[in-house]
Amino acid sequence: MGKLETNKQQKKDKLYNTAFELFITKGISKTTISDIVSKAGIAKGTFYLYFKDKYDIRNKLVVKKASELFLESHNALLQTDITDFEEQLMFIIDYIIAALQKNTSLLNFIAKNLSWGVFRSAFNQSPKDSDENFFDMFYALVPSDVISRHDAEILLFQLTEFIGSTAYSTILYSEPLSMDEFMPHLHNSVHALIHQYYNR
Amino acid sequence: MGKLETNKQQKKDKLYNTAFELFITKGISKTTISDIVSKAGIAKGTFYLYFKDKYDIRNKLVVKKASELFLESHNALLQTDITDFEEQLMFIIDYIIAALQKNTSLLNFIAKNLSWGVFRSAFNQSPKDSDENFFDMFYALVPSDVISRHDAEILLFQLTEFIGSTAYSTILYSEPLSMDEFMPHLHNSVHALIHQYYNR
Amino acid sequence: MGKLETNKQQKKDKLYNTAFELFITKGISKTTISDIVSKAGIAKGTFYLYFKDKYDIRNKLVVKKASELFLESHNALLQTDITDFEEQLMFIIDYIIAALQKNTSLLNFIAKNLSWGVFRSAFNQSPKDSDENFFDMFYALVPSDVISRHDAEILLFQLTEFIGSTAYSTILYSEPLSMDEFMPHLHNSVHALIHQYYNR
Amino acid sequence: MGKLETNKQQKKDKLYNTAFELFITKGISKTTISDIVSKAGIAKGTFYLYFKDKYDIRNKLVVKKASELFLESHNALLQTDITDFEEQLMFIIDYIIAALQKNTSLLNFIAKNLSWGVFRSAFNQSPKDSDENFFDMFYALVPSDVISRHDAEILLFQLTEFIGSTAYSTILYSEPLSMDEFMPHLHNSVHALIHQYYNR
DNA sequence: TATGAATGAGGGTTCATTCAT
DNA sequence: CATGAATGAACCCTCATTCAT
Numbered sequence: 103m104g105k106l107e108t109n110k111q112q113k114k115d116k117l118y119n120t121a122f123e124l125f126i127t128k129g130i131s132k133t134t135i136s137d138i139v140s141k142a143g144i145a146k147g148t149f150y151l152y153f154k155d156k157y158d159i160r161n162k163l164v165v166k167k168a169s170e171l172f173l174e175s176h177n178a179l180l181q182t183d184i185t186d187f188e189e190q191l192m193f194i195i196d197y198i199i200a201a202l203q204k205n206t207s208l209l210n211f212i213a214k215n216l217s218w219g220v221f222r223s224a225f226n227q228s229p230k231d232s233d234e235n236f237f238d239m240f241y242a243l244v245p246s247d248v249i250s251r252h253d254a255e256i257l258l259f260q261l262t263e264f265i266g267s268t269a270y271s272t273i274l275y276s277e278p279l280s281m282d283e284f285m286p287h288l289h290n291s292v293h294a295l296i297h298q299y300y301n302r
Numbered sequence: 303m304g305k306l307e308t309n310k311q312q313k314k315d316k317l318y319n320t321a322f323e324l325f326i327t328k329g330i331s332k333t334t335i336s337d338i339v340s341k342a343g344i345a346k347g348t349f350y351l352y353f354k355d356k357y358d359i360r361n362k363l364v365v366k367k368a369s370e371l372f373l374e375s376h377n378a379l380l381q382t383d384i385t386d387f388e389e390q391l392m393f394i395i396d397y398i399i400a401a402l403q404k405n406t407s408l409l410n411f412i413a414k415n416l417s418w419g420v421f422r423s424a425f426n427q428s429p430k431d432s433d434e435n436f437f438d439m440f441y442a443l444v445p446s447d448v449i450s451r452h453d454a455e456i457l458l459f460q461l462t463e464f465i466g467s468t469a470y471s472t473i474l475y476s477e478p479l480s481m482d483e484f485m486p487h488l489h490n491s492v493h494a495l496i497h498q499y500y501n502r
Numbered sequence: 503m504g505k506l507e508t509n510k511q512q513k514k515d516k517l518y519n520t521a522f523e524l525f526i527t528k529g530i531s532k533t534t535i536s537d538i539v540s541k542a543g544i545a546k547g548t549f550y551l552y553f554k555d556k557y558d559i560r561n562k563l564v565v566k567k568a569s570e571l572f573l574e575s576h577n578a579l580l581q582t583d584i585t586d587f588e589e590q591l592m593f594i595i596d597y598i599i600a601a602l603q604k605n606t607s608l609l610n611f612i613a614k615n616l617s618w619g620v621f622r623s624a625f626n627q628s629p630k631d632s633d634e635n636f637f638d639m640f641y642a643l644v645p646s647d648v649i650s651r652h653d654a655e656i657l658l659f660q661l662t663e664f665i666g667s668t669a670y671s672t673i674l675y676s677e678p679l680s681m682d683e684f685m686p687h688l689h690n691s692v693h694a695l696i697h698q699y700y701n702r
Numbered sequence: 703m704g705k706l707e708t709n710k711q712q713k714k715d716k717l718y719n720t721a722f723e724l725f726i727t728k729g730i731s732k733t734t735i736s737d738i739v740s741k742a743g744i745a746k747g748t749f750y751l752y753f754k755d756k757y758d759i760r761n762k763l764v765v766k767k768a769s770e771l772f773l774e775s776h777n778a779l780l781q782t783d784i785t786d787f788e789e790q791l792m793f794i795i796d797y798i799i800a801a802l803q804k805n806t807s808l809l810n811f812i813a814k815n816l817s818w819g820v821f822r823s824a825f826n827q828s829p830k831d832s833d834e835n836f837f838d839m840f841y842a843l844v845p846s847d848v849i850s851r852h853d854a855e856i857l858l859f860q861l862t863e864f865i866g867s868t869a870y871s872t873i874l875y876s877e878p879l880s881m882d883e884f885m886p887h888l889h890n891s892v893h894a895l896i897h898q899y900y901n902r
Numbered sequence: 903t904a905t906g907a908a909t910g911a912g913g914g915t916t917c918a919t920t921c922a923t
Numbered sequence: 924c925a926t927g928a929a930t931g932a933a934c935c936c937t938c939a940t941t942c943a944t
Contacts, residue, residue: 110928131331134913145930150915218471218478256487259478260468267463270417277419278459287456287498294494298487310903334938345905347941355939510907531731534934545909550936618871618878656887659878663867668860670817677819678859687856687898694894710924734917745926750919909941920930 114152116142121159122167126207130160130215164215167208171198172236187245188296195265195292203273203281213270218259249299257299261292314352316342321359322367326407330360330415364415367408371401372436387445388496395465395492403473403481413470418459453499460495514552516542521559522567526607530560530615564615567608571598572636587645588696595665595692603673603681613670618659653699660695714752716742721759722767726807730760730815764815767808771801772836787845788896795865795892803873803881813870818859853899860895 120142124133139146153159175197202209244254272281320342324333339346353359375397402409444454472481520542524533539546553559575597602609644654672681720742724733739746753759775797802809844854872881
């Protein structure tokens with residue numbers, strides 16, 4: 103990679119980092135492109151060299167951050183000896199929830215802007231960005247003898263939506279109850295959702 | 303109610319209706335207050351006599367529309383002979399999903415802007431707006447001998463979030479599958495979520 | 503006319519005057535709307551209340567200024583005893599050329615931006631703006647027994663284009679000769695153009 | 703001319719052709735240097751090696767295109783047997799008008815940007831560009847025994863301006879009449895303008 | 903109450919020009 | 924000679940909000 107190439111990537115990364123910081127601090131609508139570039143120490147025109155507009159960088163950031171979180175949880179799982187699928191899944195869920203509880207800005211950012219469509223298309227569009235793919239990771243965990251690949255996909259969808267939306271409300275607003283209070287219910291519900299797909 | 307009083311309410315209603323129409327047509331951020339008042343045939347300053355800003359009218363509208371939908375489904379239920387709790391719940395869910403499938407603009411509007419907190423507080427703030435309260439309606443259905451009031455609330459929360467977020471993705475974007483394909487899974491999952499709270 | 507109405511017209515006039523001043527001083531493309539409003543002491547948004555954009559005010563100004571000049575020449579004609587059509591026409595031409603020689607900025611402004619289409623449509627659009635219409639003024643001068651109304655219109659078109667384009671080059675750039683040198687040729691040519699339409 | 707030299711000329715020509723195409727398609731002010739170079743497949747910086755700015759290439763193009771048209775008409779004249787000056791002139795005028803009617807973009811481009819000064823100076827600056835000069839061509843046609851060289855120049859000026867400005871309005875906008883309707887008037891007027899200079 | 907003209911900060915975006923490679 | 928990433932001044936325009944009428 104040439105010096106010029108490196109410089110380009112550095113500029114892009116700087117914009118990503120600065121934009122994320124401002125998005126979670128001030129909110130997206132209150133963050134202007136002027137804010138981003140001036141904080142990043144980059145010229146305004148340069149922004150438009152890499153991103154179409156504010157929502158372009160937001161979409162890319164949302165997927166980036168969500169993926170990072172998932173893969174981080176998977177890496178943590180690999181450090182353990184857990185082999186049972188449900189236990190593995192619970193580990194990941196607990197890991198992610200704990201991370202979001204510690205980083206409510208991130209939760210706010212991801213939850214408000216991540217849709218399944220964005221998420222999915224992002225993985226398909228640029229598989230080179232991460233040598234490990236979150237979907238593959240999940241499907242590899244699922245015991246294929248009891249849950250079909252097709253069902254696994256639908257299950258993943260339901261779990262993601264269910265956990266995402268309830269976590270948003272409980273963690274950020276403690277509405278209608280706090281995440282700590284909700285936790286046992288969440289665990290039970292996740293088990294209930296999974297068990298449908300066993301022994302079908 | 304005097305003539306002047308009536309005139310005031312008419313103005314307010316006109317603003318509500320016009321704003322809703324524009325919100326679902328052009329989207330909220332693309333709708334300006336100028337758009338609303340000019341389409342409503344009302345002076346710009348008058349808007350500020352009734353609403354604080356665009357987000358004030360949006361919040362009120364979201365709750366209004368969501369409540370109308372819930373109560374409409376309940377009224378439909380009353381026309382039936384269904385007495386079993388789970389069947390009643392399924393009827394309401396199917397009714398609401400069918401309505402949202404027919405009116406995707408409404409789904410988009412509600413899903414993007416309705417949070418549990420807004421919803422809940424709205425009911426508490428102005429119980430007079432609807433002589434029937436959605437929460438009371440729901441709790442009345444729940445068989446109190448098998449599910450406690452406290453659990454009922456948590457269950458309602460989970461169902462609302464689960465159905466809301468999966469319906470959004472499947473109806474509007476058919477991602478990762480269409481609502482028609484998802485329907486049996488949805489039914490099973492709802493049953494699974496409910497059954498946890500039986501015979502505890 | 504109420505106070506508010508008067509205030510509106512004052513603002514509009516102020517914008518007209520300031521824009522014209524800047525257009526002829528700095529040129530149109532170098533004049534920004536910011537320049538106009540800041541010099542006029544009016545808020546930027548107010549500009550857009552009265553004009554669509556820079557080119558809207560330019561078009562209106564061009565017609566305004568050209569009309570004023572024509573009508574001014576006609577008023578001057580009325581102060582004389584000249585009765586012969588050709589002499590009257592020559593008087594008007596000489597008057598206008600003299601005015602443009604004294605005010606080369608005006609010549610530059612009008613010549614670069616006035617097209618027959620703009621001119622004509624402007625008169626038809628808002629005939630109320632001037633109780634006297636330049637076209638009617640011209641046609642009234644033409645001796646209708648020797649030149650038909652239809653021919654008069656074509657003649658006026660040719661004279662306007664011929665004088666306009668040659669005056670532009672000779673007055674502003676003395677190319678290929680100065681207006682003073684060109685004057686006798688211009689007179690002869692105008693007579694030649696007119697005489698075609700006599701005794702047809 | 704070495705290979706490198708040829709490559710340079712090719713780049714320049716490519717820029718000329720691309721710029722012209724964009725100028726007549728999108729208009730000059732809407733055409734950016736980015737547009738030109740990206741369409742030409744040449745680097746942005748390279749543009750500045752050959753031209754000062756957008757207006758530099760425009761001026762050169764306008765003269766180039768106008769000259770081509772004039773010389774083309776002269777070449778067509780040489781294919782005929784016409785010997786009489788007025789007939790020759792009419793042939794050229796008709797030829798040019800026909801060409802502009804077929805190519806209104808060219809008319810628009812030339813008329814809006816060609817001034818006598820630009821035209822004249824261009825011929826004097828770079829006579830090498832065309833081995834035949836339009837001015838010389840015209841003066842050679844004029845019968846020098848009846849019209850002096852000095853008068854010929856003034857006549858050419860008047861004809862050019864007269865025809866140019868009336869053609870613009872009639873061809874492009876049919877205002878106040880179409881070119882077809884105007885044609886006989888144009889012919890008569892041209893004759894009238896020429897005859898002044900006979901037998902002086 | 904109701905009006906709507908006036909405001910003006912600040913947003914997004916463009917694009918001619920430069921200069922290190 | 925050729926490149927094209929980077930620049931950043933400059934611009935247009937929107938629109939929520941106010942306030943005299």
